Amino acid sequence: MTHIAVWIYPQCMASPVTAPLDVFAIANAIWIAQGQAKEQRQPLFSWSIHSADGAAVKTPTGVVLQVDGDFSSNITNNIANDIQADVLMLPGIFLGNGMQDLWRTLDELRPYFPLLREKHAQGSLLVSNCSASFVFAEAGLLDHGHATTAWWLERVFKARYPQVELRLGEVLDEYRDIVTSGAASAYMNLALDIVRRFAGPEVTASVAKTMLIDANRATQTPYMNLSGMTQQESQSHADDLVIRAQKWLRQHRHLAFRLPALADYLAVSERTVIRHFHQALGTTPASYAQLLKIDLAKRLMETTTLTLDEVAERTGYTDLSSFRRLFKRHTSLSPAAYREQFKPQKSVAAATTTTAATTT
Structure with a gap:
């Protein structure tokens, strides 16, 4: 035994x-x-x-x-x-x-x-x-x-x-x-x-x-909540510049990422932004922005009926094939497979009510 x-x-x-x-x-x-x-x-x-x-x-x-x-x-x-x-x-x-x-x-x-x-x-x-x-x-x-x-x-x-x-x-x-x-x-x-x-x-x-x-x-x-991991972010570093950058990137995740725009907002050089991200998070601003976009795409596919083209557009991607590759790289699933696995579930009560109404 x-x-x-x-x-x-x-x-x-x-x-x-x-x-x-x-x-x-x-x-x-x-x-x-x-x-x-x-x-x-x-x-x-x-x-x-x-x-x-x-x-x-x-x-x-x-x-x-x-x-x-x-x-x-x-x-x-x-x-x-x-x-x-x-x-x-x-x-x-x-x-x-x-x-x-x-x-x-x-x-x-x-x-x-x-x-x-x-x-x-x-x-x-x-x-x-x-x-x-x-x-x-x-x-x-x-x-x-x-x-x-x-x-x-x-x-x-x-x-x-x-x-x-x-x-x-x-x-x-x-x-x-x-x-x-x-x-x-x-x-x-x-x-x-x-x-x-x-x-x-x-x-x-x-x-x-x-x-x-x-x-x-x-x-x-x-x-995985690839970008957020909010339980960690408040404790993994105390870099105020990166914290402000993370907030700005979350607010602009529906737009194409532009490092100069982020640097202008923070009033520092692009090299300074990159250095702070590397020290605080071990990644680049572009990679972090990419994760935010993939997370947004995941939520849109989980909660809406938007087409894949519309999802890509709302996350700042104009090249659909590139978006597909990135999505699969970060989630291990194609967008179609992800939507199938995580699509909203129908209410059991609603389904039962509908069936009862049909049979009466």
């Missing part, structure tokens, strides 16, 4: 704890129902929840999670023993108050970093959801390796861990038996990956269908 230990902490989100356990429970049920051999009539997975001190944890949403022991214990069938957990899972950290929540959680977990490294050395598969990848990076487990995390934490992660290659587009990324996942609901794909490793593709496919999980979601790129 594969045992999964879940470490929780006061700032963790509740769903990355409870939802994966539901996935494992359904995997057990499917495994038993489909099993022919005697050994397949027993559950595949067991799990336990742990806190630093062995006490229940109240999450930021007010949900109280009961635990089976502290971080140092492994629990199987509610009996504490020295059996090594096959999987050690860390849920995402809720950052309702910004980066201070993340830094505080990292400091609280710091005394347990040696234990994390020990578990990894003993053979446990370490997995994290969303912002919890910072825990592995902070513990030195990802040094000179690679990882993914919540897309909107890109700048913060890169600045703090330059020795880790950030593969931000990936929903899941593995480095030396350490699996990190993308933003928030990627915990469902993370749970499916654990099922796949220990139960095989057939059970995994059945679980995905039963729980309506998109098992083929391989990238979080289409979901």
